[in-house]
Amino acid sequence: HERQDRRHSKQRLLVVANRLPVSAVRKGEACWQLEVSVGGLVSALLGITEFETRWVGWAGVNVPDEVGRKSLTESLAAKRCIPVFLDEDLVHLYYNGYCNNILWPLFHYLGLPNEDWLATICSFQSQFDAYKKANQMFADVVKEHYQEGDIVWCHDYHLMFLPKCLKEQNSNIKVGWFLHTPFPSSEIHRTMPSRSELLTAVLAADLVGFHTYDYARHFVSACTRILGLEGTPDGVEDQGRLTRVAAFPIGIDSDRFLRAIQLPQVKNYIKEFEERFGGRKVMLGVDRLDMIKGIPQKLLAFEKFLEENPDWHDKVVLLQIAVPTRTDVPEYQKLTCQVHEIVGRINGRFGTLTTVPIHHLDRSLDFHALCALYAITDVALVTSLRDGMNLVSYEFVACQASKKGVLILSEVLISIQAFFILAFAYVTISKSQGSSQEIDALLFEFAGAAQSLGAGAILVNPWNVTEVAASIAYALNIELNDTVVEAQLRTTQIPPVLQTEHACDRYLRSNNRLLILGFNATL
Numbered sequence: 001h002e003r004q005d006r007r008h009s010k011q012r013l014l015v016v017a018n019r020l021p022v023s024a025v026r027k028g029e030a031c032w033q034l035e036v037s038v039g040g041l042v043s044a045l046l047g048i049t050e051f052e053t054r055w056v057g058w059a060g061v062n063v064p065d066e067v068g069r070k071s072l073t074e075s076l077a078a079k080r081c082i083p084v085f086l087d088e089d090l091v092h093l094y095y096n097g098y099c100n101n102i103l104w105p106l107f108h109y110l111g112l113p114n115e116d117w118l119a120t121i122c123s124f125q126s127q128f129d130a131y132k133k134a135n136q137m138f139a140d141v142v143k144e145h146y147q148e149g150d151i152v153w154c155h156d157y158h159l160m161f162l163p164k165c166l167k168e169q170n171s172n173i174k175v176g177w178f179l180h181t182p183f184p185s186s187e188i189h190r191t192m193p194s195r196s197e198l199l200t201a202v203l204a205a206d207l208v209g210f211h212t213y214d215y216a217r218h219f220v221s222a223c224t225r226i227l228g229l230e231g232t233p234d235g236v237e238d239q240g241r242l243t244r245v246a247a248f249p250i251g252i253d254s255d256r257f258l259r260a261i262q263l264p265q266v267k268n269y270i271k272e273f274e275e276r277f278g279g280r281k282v283m284l285g286v287d288r289l290d291m292i293k294g295i296p297q298k299l300l301a302f303e304k305f306l307e308e309n310p311d312w313h314d315k316v317v318l319l320q321i322a323v324p325t326r327t328d329v330p331e332y333q334k335l336t337c338q339v340h341e342i343v344g345r346i347n348g349r350f351g352t353l354t355t356v357p358i359h360h361l362d363r364s365l366d367f368h369a370l371c372a373l374y375a376i377t378d379v380a381l382v383t384s385l386r387d388g389m390n391l392v393s394y395e396f397v398a399c400q401a402s403k404k405g406v407l408i409l410s411e412v413l414i415s416i417q418a419f420f421i422l423a424f425a426y427v428t429i430s431k432s433q434g435s436s437q438e439i440d441a442l443l444f445e446f447a448g449a450a451q452s453l454g455a456g457a458i459l460v461n462p463w464n465v466t467e468v469a470a471s472i473a474y475a476l477n478i479e480l481n482d483t484v485v486e487a488q489l490r491t492t493q494i495p496p497v498l499q500t501e502h503a504c505d506r507y508l509r510s511n512n513r514l515l516i517l518g519f520n521a522t523l
């Protein structure tokens with residue numbers, strides 16, 4: 001019976017990430033309100049149904065008292081979440097410090113924060129020690145909940161030490177590690193004081209995954225150049241032990257968006273927004289308020305566009321949703337002030353008594369309102385300076401239905417998408433033994449998706465304000481009708497219009513199952 005039960009029950013998967021998919025807000029001594037967390041990692045992993053999943057992560061709040069810890073653990077258990085409690089000082093050094101002040105900017109090629117680089121270097125060792133300590137605490141919680149046969153899937157730059165900690169506890173645990181940010185060129189990685197320790201700790205995993213082939217290649221060459229290990233087509237070899245390295249591009253749960261835009265509450269929002277912004281073209285930006293998202297650069301481009309196109313002043317509105325993030329980190333505080341200053345200046349210069357050109361919100365929107373906004377948008381601006389992956393373009397397309405909106409997309413992102421074709425080849429070849437039909441089919445879909453997206457957006461260098469301003473003018477002036485779109489799709493040049501019915505049909509079918517199933521099947 002037991003054997004039969006096991007055959008029918010799903011494979012258990014312990015997802016370990018710094019952030020849980022829900023964030024807790026304290027409402028009383030033993031009372032908690034849980035809200036869905038924001039971020040690419042959470043959206044990508046939502047809706048895993050193929051596995052019996054438990055999620056281990058930092059509680060996201062400081063809970064010093066036992067009563068609070070016990071009650072929060074119980075509330076989270078209902079969501080299959082297991083909290084790791086980290087005290088405030090540790091969070092400051094581990095999360096604000098090492099993760100977000102050192103690893104994050106370096107992995108996104110931004111270098112160390114300019115003004116306090118001396119302080120950053122001086123506190124490096126204490127932050128790194130805190131990082132290792134926090135990773136060990138995650139490992140201890142995993143140990144408590146691990147059952148034989150579980151797959152443990154560690155996520156992101158916060159937990160590069162976790163594979164090592166887990167394998168030291170139990171060498172039989174199957175461990176995967178996946179990075180949601182870029183992995184930079186080895187030339188950048190080798191500037192890290194802890195460069196070797198980080199690589200060695202990650203290599204303890206059985207499988208290491210990245211969004212793109214490029215990031216995987218950077219990782220392998222860092223191991224070759226810094227650790228002197230051998231890189232093979234399958235991964236990295238150290239004294240006969242192979243750590244497999246592969247690319248697993250991420251997507252969205254597109255059905256969730258396609259279903260949402262049919263809902264009455266979304267249709268109500270659409271009506272409301274159309275009335276509110278009626279007569280004006282709607283441009284949209286949805287970003288976490290992070291320097292990698294290029295919000296100031298985007299605003300400056302919009303300002304230049306307004307300067308050069310007075311006819312458009314009362315005919316267009318830019319809705320910028322900027323979700324606050326890492327608000328305790330000084331660089332993020334500075335960025336918030338900078339963005340507010342630019343928005344204020346532009347609205348002051350180009351606003352009238354009744355309208356302003358930019359509606360800027362420092363908060364996230366509820367899912368239904370967001371889908372409605374995507375649906376009514378004429379021009380979406382996704383202009384990150386660097387991003388592991390960016391799912392906003394996918395979400396925008398998913399919600400456009402028959403509307404023919406235009407996507408202005410950062411070149412950085414499109415080159416990432418183009419690499420999916422190579423990623424497909426790489427992953428398929430490297431797991432030629434025992435890969436399932438379904439995964440291969442999904443990978444094929446994704447290769448098609450890259451072509452569709454590349455062929456359907458206006459590509460810009462986000463640093464080139466003049467070019468982005470010109471692209472905004474071009475996007476707003478395009479007269480869309482089916483003949484134009486068909487003609488553009490037939491040309492060999494990159495057509496500028498993202499046309500949902502034609503170009504994006506295939507690319508929408510790439511979804512988060514590619515990452516989830518692909519990674520775990522390979523592991």
Ligand code: F6P
Nearest residue numbers: 019039040041042156180181325
């Ligand atoms: O890899 C990027 C990531 O970890 C994603 O989860 C998300 O885009 C973002 O960073 C969330 O950051 P935080 O958990 O620090 O708010």
